[in-house]
Amino acid sequence: MNTVSSGHVSWALNRTPVAPLSETATMADVIRTLGHSLDDGSEAGLMPVTPWRLRENATLLHEGGLSQQLYVLSSGSLKCVKTLEDGYEQVLFFAHRGELLGFEALHSGTQPASVVALEDAVLFALPVPDLPKLQETLPSLREALHHALSRQLSRVSETAEMMAAVASDARLARFLLGWATHMAQVDQSPHRLHFGMGRRDIASLLGVAHETVSRSFTLLADAGLLRVNNRDIEILDLEGLKLRAANTRGVCAGRGSSKPGALNQCPVATPFSPSPQKRQAVPWHGSLLALQDS
Amino acid sequence: MNTVSSGHVSWALNRTPVAPLSETATMADVIRTLGHSLDDGSEAGLMPVTPWRLRENATLLHEGGLSQQLYVLSSGSLKCVKTLEDGYEQVLFFAHRGELLGFEALHSGTQPASVVALEDAVLFALPVPDLPKLQETLPSLREALHHALSRQLSRVSETAEMMAAVASDARLARFLLGWATHMAQVDQSPHRLHFGMGRRDIASLLGVAHETVSRSFTLLADAGLLRVNNRDIEILDLEGLKLRAANTRGVCAGRGSSKPGALNQCPVATPFSPSPQKRQAVPWHGSLLALQDS
């Protein structure tokens, strides 16, 4: 199932890293993939778009390279990686179905980061020069693109929220909750997750050492919140995970009991929290914790 | 020039927190403010836009609230803040001239974060329902908006880069370099910076405790890299700052000398670095370190 990460040139024979698919698709598929319902006549359904296949470990966008194409991810998963000045590989985000890729390069002309396939993927390509005309012809495409951009802007918030937590297990919990939320949105079980990426990539996204990610996994597993089997994990206690995730920094929300022997866990220590009274003065629910328990 | 930083309620009398300005502006001003040169006929110059004034500490966008307006920041500076589930106030970014605000709410319908003025500011408002027609009438406005969005997407990278550094002084250095880069882009001295925000806000953005920010400031100052005077700082050694900023995590780029007594500073320990030989194998310059020394 998994190809080797380095070496392994065998699929250079009959499996090209990126190639057009023989199947056909239309602009209507693009709009639907972006999570938008199309309400035009049948305009969009008549405009053909060629889907592309991206093999695992193949890179779609090259950091520093040019690209006159926007991509809409239809299936598979990708990672966006930027190599910092000191050589550190910073993972910016993982992309799933509906993601828009390549827009970051619009203002600078070059790709600020690389995009690599974590597993075989299918994408639709939109030529940048055609965008103005396309948007005028297809109002729902314009809407879909704008919505996708709006969604992507909220990733600043997600990234900051994940890396802002002091405790590494809180960061991991937030990451898992975000993933589970996504799974629920695409009508899949939010309890069973499969990673296409390694510990090192997760560590980079969370801003910790990869050993720490490993330790955090066993920590959450030992707490009975989830079951871990290498790259497959099962969430056992969604509420418990949320509790773990809800500790950004010191303050602890509820002041008063700062007894030295109480570890650093504020309300975390309680295994079950049926407490009906909500925290007041916080009307907003963060995106990472919006997932409803089933 | 500078308004008072805190307290100072005297403007509650005849200074409303947000009010329209008597001055007039046109869509051409909006496009120019977004950093785009307009090449339409004189269309844009004939479409009036009313500029709004936002007083210091007044909030433009309310987290969880509605807004049918996009804003383009003309002058002043803002901060974007999100209150997490645990009550922690996470600063997402600071906004300067040319920034587009309010687009994040497009897909969800509500603002995911608050936007507060760090100093008196002037903004142009664009009604969301008018956008489709505006974009068709003014191609250069569409371009300008898309470029602005493209720029904003790269903030994911900036945020991750800042919070990914292990050492807190590296995070601060990256923050300062980013600020200096911006100053240079708007043709102001990149050596003298004035903050409208407090240590607590910077700490939130960097993902550390506010005491740590204070300590990092004195650390960089003691190293002779900058001079600190409360909210005014002067950068003395740009190259030294870059060196400090270029340590994300362990690896240290150049292996070989892992002698235990050498602290955790790789090439950082050297007070002055006239070393002309650059690091090889790293062709890409990160956005945070792209600033040229003068």
Place this chain on the structure above:
DNA sequence: CGCGGAGTTGAAGCGTTTCAAACGGGGTGG
């Protein structure tokens, strides 16, 4: 004048980083 907030500095505790080693799987090559 006194309060309160912002900023700085100190000291102690602890979690993460870092260096090491061991385990396991997967593919390679003998």
Place this chain on the structure above:
DNA sequence: CCACCCCGTTTGAAACGCTTCAACTCCGCG
């Protein structure tokens, strides 16, 4: 086919650096 090696993952141990709590100064304002 099996040994071998590489790499991802896990676990251990020591040390550093950050967080946390606390005290203090400075400053503006009531």
